[in-house]
Amino acid sequence: MKRKTSQACLKKKYTYNILDNLELDIYIKDNIYEIPLDKLFAMAARKNKKRSFLFVSKVLGKHIPVNPFVPLIAGAALAARYMQIVHNENSKKIKEIINALVEESNINEVCDDMYKNPFKLSEPCIFIGFAETATALGQSMYSYFSNSGAYIHTTRELISNLKSIINFEEEHSHATSHRFYSIDPNILESKNTVILVDDEITTGKTALNIIEAIQKKYPRKKYVVVSLLDWRSDEDIQKFREKEEKLNISIETVSLLSGNIKEKGKISKKNKFNKMDNIDIKINCNIKYINLSEFFKNLITLSSKDSLGYENDSPYLLETGRFGIKEINKEYIESKTKIIGNYLGEMRSGNKTLCLGTGEFIYIPMKIASYMGEGISYHSTTRSPIYPYDKIDYGVKNIFKFESPDDPSIINYIYNIPYRYYDDMYIFFERGIKKERLKSLLEILKKLGIPNIFIVTCSGKIN
Incomplete structure (x- = not known):
């Protein structure tokens, strides 16, 4: 994949030749920790009518095999960034957290130290991770706080004999419907801040959809949208401001990397892609x-x-967070x-x-x-x-x-x-x-x- 870098309008520009004639220009607005982009993601083309490319995360443990401590330390990095932006607290640990994320230096020890000495929140919050990609990212971030409140993740599963508290759509996804089950029917009854955790924000529509769904039944004053990557355009950011005014709420955003993206070209249908699931070779295992x-x-x-x-009818584990922990x-x-x-x-x-x-x-x-x-x-x-x-x-x-x-x-x-x-x-x-x-x-x-x-x-x- 060819990648070019240039400086334009005070934003650092990267051009990715993804596949065939499909290209993506990335304009970086904020990378406060100076994390190299190739440590966070690689690019790929995907089968989706609404968006033909994908940021394939190198820190999630979803599509690319990683050291299992990498997704855990990614959650710690988001927790540190949250404390900086929302509570104006600069942790002394941030340098070693980012070094562990980028270089994997002492990553086991840093994760262990963060778990034993978590960030303390001034008041409990409700953390919500988005299915399916960010269920672990949300729980990882949550694990590095004390006085943390509750964690729950959305799900695509259809649970019998339990009503989904809210329902909303992820419009750009291949599986759009999200459900929200909790064994505590009062999980959203408080006025506590809701922290929404996703791996990536492209337009922010999914976050706005769940905010509107929550606000309709369980109104509160503050939401925080947290992600590894934030690619919202100026128009998308304005929609967040409009939603704040409409619902009389505050929506803060937290990310490790933010910028804008511009897609060019498309994939040839004649391209012969690599397939291995049709290989007839089998070994004894x-x-x-x-x-x-x-x-x-x-x-x-x-x-x-x-x-x-x-x-x-096999039971679920409480510890996954699907029903709240x-x-x-x-x-x-x-x-x-x-x-x-x-x-x-x-x-x-x-x-x-x-x-x-x-x-x-x-x-x-x-x-x-x-x-x-x-x-x-x-x-x-x-x-x-x-x-x-x-x-x-x-x-x-x-x-x-x-x-x-x-x-x-x-x-x-x-x-x-x-x-x-x-x-x-x-x-x-x-x-x-x-x-x-x-x-x-x-x-x-x-x-x-x-x-x-x-x-x-x-x-x-x-x-």
Whole structure:
């Protein structure tokens, strides 16, 4: 991918040749920590009528395999930036946090220190992470505060016998509807500040949609929208000001990097993209099933219904945040994921291990992976369809698609797994699932050249 840099209108300009004739100009307005762009993201072309490109994050642990501590320290960086902008507090720790994010220097120790010595909020807040990409980012940021209030993430799941408190749309997404379930029906009743966490703001419409939905039923005075990247145009920023006036509220924004973007050109449909899911080569691999139910005791006994009408009655984990968690739950999460990480780490057969979260289930597997030893890479499956292409600096080198075990009508994807690179793979599911629903996924996993594959369920088993 060719990238040019120039200075224009006091904004630093970067031009990315993404694929074919598709180009993107990026004008940087604010990069206070001087984080190199290529440490935060790579570019890729995606299959979406509303936006043909994607910022493929290098710090989320979603599409690109990363050290599991990287997404955790990204949450700490957002927490530090939040304290700077919202509370005008400049932490002495910010330099080591950014060094850990960029260079991965002492990253384990910095994460541990931040967890033991979190930022203290003057009053509790309600943190909300957006599904599916930012569920872990939101929880990671939340974990680095004391007096933090509650954390909950939106979901695309349809929960039986529990009413969604609010509903809203993510207009540019391939899966647009968000739901908001909570075991505490009063989670939004307070007047506390709501902190919305996403990996990226492009127009801000999703944030404005949820703000309007909350404000309609649970009015309050203040919202903060937090993201790694903020690409809103001047027109988009003005819409935030208009929403503030209309609803008589305050909306602050926090990001590590902000600027404007301009798309040019398009992708040729004649392009031959890299596909690996149709490779017939398979190696013998050992597939083992692990049930971690004995480790998790805080279960949410609710069932879900997929688009085919199948009802899954395996309990959910409280600790994911899908139904809300509070500060009291943090120590339990820390202790349990450490015990499980040590337990699973003992099963490793080599030095290179891949841990995969699934869909919205990202944070708990990431925390477990962080305790499994050296040589761990982490990312997760996704609904996002992206064009793969094997060239330098391009964000998605290969693609593997399969039917989601949670809902076979939905196609899921795994990206960026080199053939025969890993010794072991652990793929984590929150809940038990039918074995027959794993068939499509297992066919893909057998083509990766990984000798040992562990299918891990945290609540319920494969049956």
